[in-house]
Amino acid sequence: ANWKKIHVQNRSKDELFEMEKTFNEMMDHLKDNFERQETFVSDASHELKTPISIVKSYAQLLERRGIDNPHLVKESIEAIHSEADRMGKLVEQMLALAKNKHHALMEQVDIVALIEETVTTFQRAYTREIIFTNHAVDAVILSGNRDQLEQVIYILIDNALKYSEERVEVDFDVWDKLAIIKVRDYGAGIPESEQARIFDRFYRVDKARSRDTGGTGLGLSIAKAIVKEHQGELTVQSTVGEGSTFTVKFPI
Numbered sequence: 384a385n386w387k388k389i390h391v392q393n394r395s396k397d398e399l400f401e402m403e404k405t406f407n408e409m410m411d412h413l414k415d416n417f418e419r420q421e422t423f424v425s426d427a428s429h430e431l432k433t434p435i436s437i438v439k440s441y442a443q444l445l446e447r448r449g450i451d452n453p454h455l456v457k458e459s460i461e462a463i464h465s466e467a468d469r470m471g472k473l474v475e476q477m478l479a480l481a482k483n484k485h486h487a488l489m490e491q492v493d494i495v496a497l498i499e500e501t502v503t504t505f506q507r508a509y510t511r512e513i514i515f516t517n518h519a520v521d522a523v524i525l526s527g528n529r530d531q532l533e534q535v536i537y538i539l540i541d542n543a544l545k546y547s548e549e550r551v552e553v554d555f556d557v558w559d560k561l562a563i564i565k566v567r568d569y570g571a572g573i574p575e576s577e578q579a580r581i582f583d584r585f586y587r588v589d590k591a592r593s594r595d596t597g598g599t600g601l602g603l604s605i606a607k608a609i610v611k612e613h614q615g616e617l618t619v620q621s622t623v624g625e626g627s628t629f630t631v632k633f634p635i
């Protein structure tokens with residue numbers, strides 16, 4: 384918000400009424416923001432508590448029964464590693480969310496090349512089919528932050544792979560001055576009643592499944608925030624049992 388000193392002397396009734404309205408709107412906005420921050424901090428602490436308590440209990444186990452028990456030592460070390468990774472990921476993603484509030488460096492980005500590179504990175508790491516189809520003719524240059532745009536594509540492909548077992552398709556097209564990226568999977572799908580909530584911070588449809596695959600519930604909220612910063616739109620279409628398609632639209 385732009386804070387300006389407001390002078391109330393010599394104002395007409397209408398002007399004062401307008402000022403009161405603006406003031407109240409501003410206060411509501413601040414209150415909403417404050418409540419969102421509070422919720423975020425409390426959710427974040429809650430999410431960090433689980434890995435911390437797992438690490439703690441393995442440390443206690445090692446302390447009591449670690450000597451002469453190589454099997455337990457191995458299991459504990461693996462668990463501690465994996466929980467430390469999880470905490471690292473949580474902290475990194477929380478920082479990504481906090482960072483989005485400030486304007487990132489905007490540059491000219493060849494979005495087609497960026498998608499291609501990201502898909503290639505995944506193809507190298509997975510044996511699964513990940514197919515990229517570019518339906519647009521020319522190279523498409525967007526004004527945006529390269530790292531953030533890459534993060535959006537990364538999150539959507541990563542999810543498609545996590546929540547399905549078959550091939551993943553990535554499509555690019557240009558329509559009506561919009562760059563349109565679609566990431567489609569043939570997995571379990573998302574019930575309609577959950578589709579709006581998956582973009583909320585820390586929200587997961589299936590907590591256990593998401594945790595097993597390394598999920599934090601922050602990916603889509605990061606993607607949504609980045610897309611919004613770029614004046615774009617992120618939506619989902621999904622049918623249970625058939626799969627999901629996430630669509631990103633950026634103005635060119």
Ligand code: ADP
Pocket residue numbers: 538542543546547568570571572573581582586587588589593597598599600601602603604627
């Ligand atoms: P997570 O780290 O748990 O994957 P996200 O914010 O990326 O967090 O996604 C939130 C939730 O939305 C996931 O836990 C999952 O339940 C659901 N979801 C996301 N992408 C898909 C998908 N492609 N297919 C099915 N469910 C999905």
